[in-house]
Amino acid sequence: MEHVTADLVVVGAGAAGLLAAAAARRLGDEVIIVESSRRAGGTATEGNGLAWLPGNRLAAKGSAPDSTEEVEQYLASVLGEPGDEQLAARRAAFVRTAPKVSRWLVSSHVPLHAAKTIGDDHLDLPGAKTGGRVVQSGPIDRRVLGETEAALVRTSGVVREALSWLPLPRNTATGGESLVAHLLHRAVANGVSLWLESTITSLITDSDRVTGVTVDRDGVPTQITAGRVLLASGGFAADQALREEYLPLPTDATWTTAAAGNHGELLKLATGIGAATTNLSAAWWMPVMISEGRASSVRTALDGPHSMLVDAAGDRYIDETRSDDDLGQLMYDHSRGVRAVPSFLIMDNRHRASTPLGPWAPGSTPRRAIEDGEITRANTLNDLAQATGLDRAGLLGSVVRFNNFAAKGTDSDFHRGRPEATGKAKRRNPSLGKIDKPPFWAVKVYPGDAGTKGGLVTDASARVLRADGSTIGGLYACPGTAASIFATGSPSVGASLGESLVAAFLAVTDQRS
Ligand SMILES: Cc1cc2nc3c(=O)[nH]c(=O)nc-3n(C[C@H](O)[C@H](O)[C@H](O)COP(=O)(O)OP(=O)(O)OC[C@H]3O[C@@H](n4cnc5c(N)ncnc54)[C@H](O)[C@@H]3O)c2cc1C
Structure with a gap:
């Protein structure tokens, strides 16, 4: 077996995994991304890349600024009071961190703008806003990314087909594809290793913590020893057996628009080492x-x-x-x-x-x-x-x-x-x-659906928890693999991508200061 070491292993090269990798690299970490499919990008490349990052300061000058209190008030009215302390802490961390993520993206040269005309889903509820909380990456010419990176980003199937009647230049990446193209470029150009067509075969544990993973890399069994492992591998929307076990019936794996790689393998591996799960019957319905x-x-x-x-x-x-x-x-x-x-x-x-x-x-x-x-x-x-x-x-x-x-x-x-x-x-x-x-x-x-909503139980720093509430040291997860904080509803378009990006950022910045 080959053996390598890293500070961080990210499982899944979707938007969340790429953001985590780029952010950790910026903090000086050696990072390896392990991605099971042939190309990076994940589910975001299928969508318009709208991310709900309330409290961001991107809205046009002159419009009323968003406030933490209004966001908290709105979330409480959409979702009800959190049922337990852990969920309350996760929601608070989301509200606190969403503006930081938007700032991080801007400072990483993602051409981010606030969608002024996209309002929250429940405009009649207190704290709701008619625009400005949803952000999106502007279009980019894929050629400026350089040949390697541009080739790695998966072309957006559904969206590209739906927009095929619009006069977009052939090399222009828009929406989610633009966001992941930027993140991928930032990560790879700064030295993140991207292992495509590589599958995680186990999580390595030592007493009560995760210390690495084993990977099937092009048929070569490889062990990566790492300080932290982040599961950003999406949920189980593409897996018929797991759908039938957990989602309401009837259900069919062809009804999902999530990345084809979302088979829930990491959910199974993590529960195998004692991770707790919640809300598995829910999805981001579409x-x-x-x-x-x-x-x-x-x-x-x-x-x-x-x-x-x-x-x-x-x-x-x-x-x-x-x-x-x-x-x-x-x-x-x-x-x-x-x-x-x-x-x-x-x-x-x-x-x-x-x-x-x-x-x-x-x-x-x-x-x-x-x-x-x-x-x-x-x-x-x-x-x-x-x-x-x-x-x-x-x-x-x-x-x-x-x-x-x-x-x-x-x-x-x-x-x-x-x-x-x-x-x-x-x-x-x-x-x-x-x-x-x-x-x-x-x-x-x-x-x-655009992905499943239930998954591993995590804390406010995206650390994976056991049923008794203790943390599995070294193991982190983003929504998709982890359960969403928006268990009982959806505050806005972009909530799913927004919370994934925020969790990725929290996982990488946990216990740094
Ligand atoms: C059509 C469509 C439109 C959407 N629009 C929006 C929107 O406007 N706003 C919004 O908030 N959300 C939207 N979503 C959802 C949003 O795109 C996702 O929430 C977000 O992209 C999830 O990103 P992620 O990085 O967490 O996971 P994913 O993008 O699912 O990435 C997971 C990655 O992990 C890889 N992987 C899976 N298993 C393994 C394994 N065992 N080993 C290694 N790699 C693995 C997968 O191949 C994939 O690349 C949309 C989704 C779709 C399908």
Whole structure:
């Protein structure tokens, strides 16, 4: 067996792992990243890289500054009071550290800006903000990263397809891909070792602490002895057996948009040495459709006018513009009474002509997709009900009722678009439009996810804990592998990436001063 030493081993080269590696290297550590797939980048490359880092100071000058008190107040109102001291301490650490992470990213030359128009998910709750808390990396030309690093960053599948109709230069990395490209560049250029296609085979322990890992590196068994090991390897969203064991049913590994490498191996290895787990039935829900065996978010389609979501009885049951996390959870909740997994997104032709749907640009629906039954088209709502198996009377009744709401500009059943909460009550509701222009379309919507939410129990410094509350020395974990602090809800778009980055930073800076 080969034998090497390092100060820090990071398992997983996603956004969190790369940030941890770059930050530790900046503090002088020898760092090795062990990544099981062929390329670095992880799940962030599939998304737009929005990270909720409340309290950051990036919002435009002149806007009211965010405060710790407001963030704490908002989190308490979204999530309720923390059930135990450990969770309270983790939340406090998140609030305290999020602004530091945004400063660290800026000082590491990530072109970060605050998304002024993206507000918190629950604008009606105290402490909420209408913009500025979510940050995003600006686009970069991959060529400036140099050939090696640019080649290592995985091109963004879902997002790139969804944006393929936008005039983006071919070499431009945007969103999550841009963020990980920057972090990767910073890490590798400063001397972090990146081991791709390498798999962790065990966590090495000595009495009560982790002292390293064994790795299958290109078929060569290698032992790394390290002062600390950080698990930033995501959750178990890609593993069908673990999904069936823990997530609500029905569930399917094809419904996830998380990185294909998220098989929960490190969760199993860590529990094997005594780590505790929590909240394993939760996920970052994301309503998806399936095309060519792959899940794509239908968020933009759900928000667009001239569309509505119905259950198998043809009934609406929700404000379609609710957050992804709420919507996925409610699909399961509603399914206890009537089949709502899958639900159906019903659209008229104006919607299909003007709004992206999953991987398809406005106005373009592949003939193959219609033939394969990925989407159904019909000239009348009657025929649409027949072709999809939806209850005919239910669907027709729901459309008539919905069209009446659209004519009035108010959805009296579910308050679509939440105009009261967003302060737009007096304006025309842009999310409401009649469904009356044929042909009509229907696509199945599943409660997919952007990753699992439960995992290892950690403390405020991201250290992994046993069931008795003691720490497993030397072992740290980021959300994904660790349980999220947002156990019972989601405060905002970007919460998942935001907390992963913060935990990575906490793990690296633990006990430095
Ligand atoms: C379509 C989409 C859109 C999203 N949009 C947003 C958003 O706007 N805001 C937000 O907050 N979040 C978003 N998310 C979620 C967000 O991208 C993730 O929370 C974040 O990227 C997680 O980063 P991570 O580094 O913790 O884990 P990951 O990115 O999952 O990285 C884990 C890495 O570990 C590797 N790995 C796994 N097992 C092993 C092993 N045994 N050994 C070695 N390596 C291993 C994996 O291959 C992977 O590279 C989105 C997700 C998707 C799919």
